[in-house]
Amino acid sequence: MAGLYIHIPFCRKACHYCNFHFSTTHHQLPAMLAAMEKELELQKTYLSGPLATIYLGGGTPSLIPIPMLESLFQKIKTAFQIEAGAEITLETNPDDINPAALLAWKAIGINRLSIGIQSFVDADLQWMNRAHHAQQALDSIRLAKQAGFDNLTIDLIYGTPTLSDEAWKQNVDIAIAAGITHLSCYALTVEPKTGLEKMIEKKQLAAVDPEKQARHFSLLMQWMEDAGFEHYEISNFALPGHRSKHNSSYWSGKHYLGIGPSAHSFNGQSRQWNIANNSLYIQGLEKNNLLFELETLTQEQQLNEYIMTSLRTMEGLSLNRVADLWGHDKRDQILFEANKFIARGDAFLEADFLILTKSGRLLADGIASDLFFLSNDN
Ligand code: SF4
Missing domain, CATH: 1.10.10 (Arc Repressor Mutant, subunit A)
Structure with a gap:
């Protein structure tokens, strides 16, 4: 059993708390997809056995135009065998979700959506600099369910300066009532050199309160247990039968291949990670040269x-x-x-x-x- 991760390093806006590798200018998108298809070819022997899971993360994979996504999947299918019933997840943002896109994603074979909602409170979404608002978040879940995506997870962030205990309860209640089958929750962390760090320094936003974060996490554990979700990993809750197979394979030491700038791979003995620079990644692959660092684990x-x-x-x-x-x-x-x-x-x-x-x-x-x-x- 092996997993494939594809990192799409583009976003519409820079969320103020985020330190992932991404760019908000999209002119390199076609060259990036071409480079990834080349990396898939170069790395097709990295894993042994067919793929049990494919995960498109980022960044924001849902902003890839459908023809480019179709071409990428065509390349995956020629480079790898895919198990029948493989879990195929697309990370999406609510502002990219509409009936036409959902239909196209389904036709490509995507059977699990992960929606980056983060909060149903507009005040939170505004200081985060998210590209969506609370109503869009709700609509995105409804549309995804209507399109037949029953395997549906969302992300929420807790312990933010603007999130009261009551608002946190409301966020979780809304998510459960909306009919999701999986929930990932993360405590807000202030990463160096992010907009969030500057906002706190300039006192535009209160500092993160560790006691509030611990309280939100404790409350969350209880609410999710009451709602029948398994707390199967620190940050993850699932209804029975809906655990993320892809992420579970990371936690159980299974092998995976990461494609795209900054993506990590693991083959049991060593870990390697691609260069976290879009231009250098593309230029390298134009010459059939994958730029990465490798660490052999003791x-x-x-x-x-x-x-x-x-x-x-x-x-x-x-x-x-x-x-x-x-x-x-x-x-x-x-x-x-x-x-x-x-x-x-x-x-x-x-x-x-x-x-x-x-x-x-x-x-x-x-x-x-x-x-x-x-x-x-x-
Ligand atoms: S959309 Fe996701 S990856 Fe992009 S900046 Fe926001 S949190 Fe980071």
């Missing part, structure tokens, strides 16, 4: 990645898997270190799995790094 780095990703999941960290892949001493060390988290109620053991409790999920990154091993290469 045993300890592979184990640390497993600790980090598995603790974020509902299933938790398998001590038997650690013993099998990294040795019994590593399993015993993890268990020894984890005892303090178990004692204070942040984690528990179930069969051979170490699982975080609700209070532990609030501290997941800190708990994971406490269990990390120093690399022998350090």
